[in-house]
Amino acid sequence: MSCSPFDVRDYYFKELAENERRLTEVHVKTCAHCREELDRMRGTEIALLALPDEEIPQRIGFVSDPVFEPSAFRRGWEALWSSAARLGFASAAMLSVALLVFSLTRPAPQASAPSPAITRAALETEVSKRVNDAVSMAVAQSESRQARDTQALLAASDRRHALETQEMKVRFEEYIEVERKRQNATMLASNDAGSPTGDVR
Amino acid sequence: MIFRAVEDTDLIRKACRGDVEAYNLLISRWERRVYNYLLRIVANREDALDLSQDVFLKAYQNLRKLDDPARFAPWLYRIAHNEAYSLFRKRRPEGETEELQPETLEGAATLGGNAVFPVELTLAVSSALHKLTADQRETVVLKIYQGFKFEEIAEIVSAPVSTVKSRLYTALELLKAELAPVKARGVS
Numbered sequence: 001m002s003c004s005p006f007d008v009r010d011y012y013f014k015e016l017a018e019n020e021r022r023l024t025e026v027h028v029k030t031c032a033h034c035r036e037e038l039d040r041m042r043g044t045e046i047a048l049l050a051l052p053d054e055e056i057p058q059r060i061g062f063v064s065d066p067v068f069e070p071s072a073f074r075r076g077w078e079a080l081w082s083s084a085a086r087l088g089f090a091s092a093a094m095l096s097v098a099l100l101v102f103s104l105t106r107p108a109p110q111a112s113a114p115s116p117a118i119t120r121a122a123l124e125t126e127v128s129k130r131v132n133d134a135v136s137m138a139v140a141q142s143e144s145r146q147a148r149d150t151q152a153l154l155a156a157s158d159r160r161h162a163l164e165t166q167e168m169k170v171r172f173e174e175y176i177e178v179e180r181k182r183q184n185a186t187m188l189a190s191n192d193a194g195s196p197t198g199d200v201r
Numbered sequence: 202m203i204f205r206a207v208e209d210t211d212l213i214r215k216a217c218r219g220d221v222e223a224y225n226l227l228i229s230r231w232e233r234r235v236y237n238y239l240l241r242i243v244a245n246r247e248d249a250l251d252l253s254q255d256v257f258l259k260a261y262q263n264l265r266k267l268d269d270p271a272r273f274a275p276w277l278y279r280i281a282h283n284e285a286y287s288l289f290r291k292r293r294p295e296g297e298t299e300e301l302q303p304e305t306l307e308g309a310a311t312l313g314g315n316a317v318f319p320v321e322l323t324l325a326v327s328s329a330l331h332k333l334t335a336d337q338r339e340t341v342v343l344k345i346y347q348g349f350k351f352e353e354i355a356e357i358v359s360a361p362v363s364t365v366k367s368r369l370y371t372a373l374e375l376l377k378a379e380l381a382p383v384k385a386r387g388v389s
Contacts, residue, residue: 009370013344015351044377048345050319051326056236057250060228060257064221 003027008034012041210270217265224264228257231274234347235281241342242285244331252288256281275353282339282357289335322383329379337372344369 004027010016011024028034209230215223235256240249259280267276330338336358343354355362 009373010366013351040377041373044373044380045345047322047380047383048326048330048341048376050322051241051330051346052323053233053237053346054240054246056232056253057246060232060254061225062221062228062258062261064219 003031004034008037009041012038209273213264213267213270213273216261224261231277232257235277238278238342238347239281239285241330241346242335242339243288248288252281252284255284259284275349275356278343278347278349278357279359285339286335322380325380325383329376332379333372333375337368337375340365340368341372341376 004011004024006016006020006024008024008028011021011028014021016024028038207226209227212223212227216227232253236249236253239252239256240246243249243252256277260277263280267273330341333341339358340354343349343357344351349357351362351365354365358365360368
């Protein structure tokens with residue numbers, strides 16, 4: 001069980017952060033137990049380092065042989081796929097080229113092909129025109145019907161007026177005849193009263 | 202101070218463009234370290250050399266997949282780790298967990314014909330290392346002999362940092378116990 005604020009073995013291998021290292025260093029100066037631990041670590045390491053590195057029995061080297069060398073295309077291809085950055089750049093470049101080719105080869109927009117805004121405006125105009133025509137036709141038909149009715153009423157009135165005039169004329173003639181007869185009768189009566197013997201002639 | 206006129210990253214970029222000489226220079230900087238890493242894992246010089254050649258061949262074939270040339274070392278050791286464990290699987294019969302028997306590395310006690318460390322200690326260390334599990338031994342090799350940080354070791358062996366630390370500290374406790382009698386005899 002370590003009494004150090006941090007593992008003295010990490011401290012020994014210089015694996016602590018700077019502030020941790022300083023705190024442990026202060027502790028180790030005053031802690032005999034941790035100093036012994038460090039001494040044991042040092043002793044073990046020194047013993048292990050008694051096993052020296054050996055020289056390699058045979059040097060390793062490669063010769064340049066074009067037969068075994070990957071082609072420039074293959075090297076580039078492998079380099080492209082082995083790097084996300086290169087692959088991303090290549091994708092962006094391909095997209096740019098595709099956009100450029102599309103913009104250059106795209107057919108010109110046709111004049112007869114109206115834009116959605118134009119189609120909407122024309123449609124509204126057509127609807128308005130048709131509504132106005134329908135209203136005009138309805139008004140014309142109504143006026144025509146009213147004119148015919150008026151004409152018929154006038155004709156009927158004229159006929160009734162003619163009949164009434166004819167009837168009044170007949171009645172007036174009858175009245176005149178009755179009056180003439182009555183005056184004749186009165187005249188005859190007065191004549192009879194002015195001559196006592198009778199004949200006035 | 203080690204002065205390198207050309208950085209590894211420059212050599213890697215040249216090698217990616219097909220410059221074999223640049224790659225050979227890169228190999229010359231790393232072959233000894235990779236060979237010794239493999240030697241301490243597989244405990245056989247011939248296997249370690251064959252694996253080293255395979256590692257550098259595979260690294261060359263896949264060098265263009267290395268996104269960050271600054272991460273070359275962990276990436277190279279990752280390939281070496283895979284090659285070593287592939288050999289373990291080939292050599293190990295189905296279901297058997299016992300590890301490869303190490304060859305005697307008496308030669309490790311000398312370097313250029315001159316004695317560098319006492320033979321007894323060198324043999325004791327070699328023997329103690331091979332009493333560890335393969336995972337523990339590899340972690341010790343990567344930390345003590347190759348000097349990688351915990352995060353890099355975790356990347357190489359595909360394990361969490363906490364697992365790497367646990368393997369290392371357990372292994373060091375075992376090694377300390379194994380080597381204590383030798384050190385007690387005053388050989389250190």
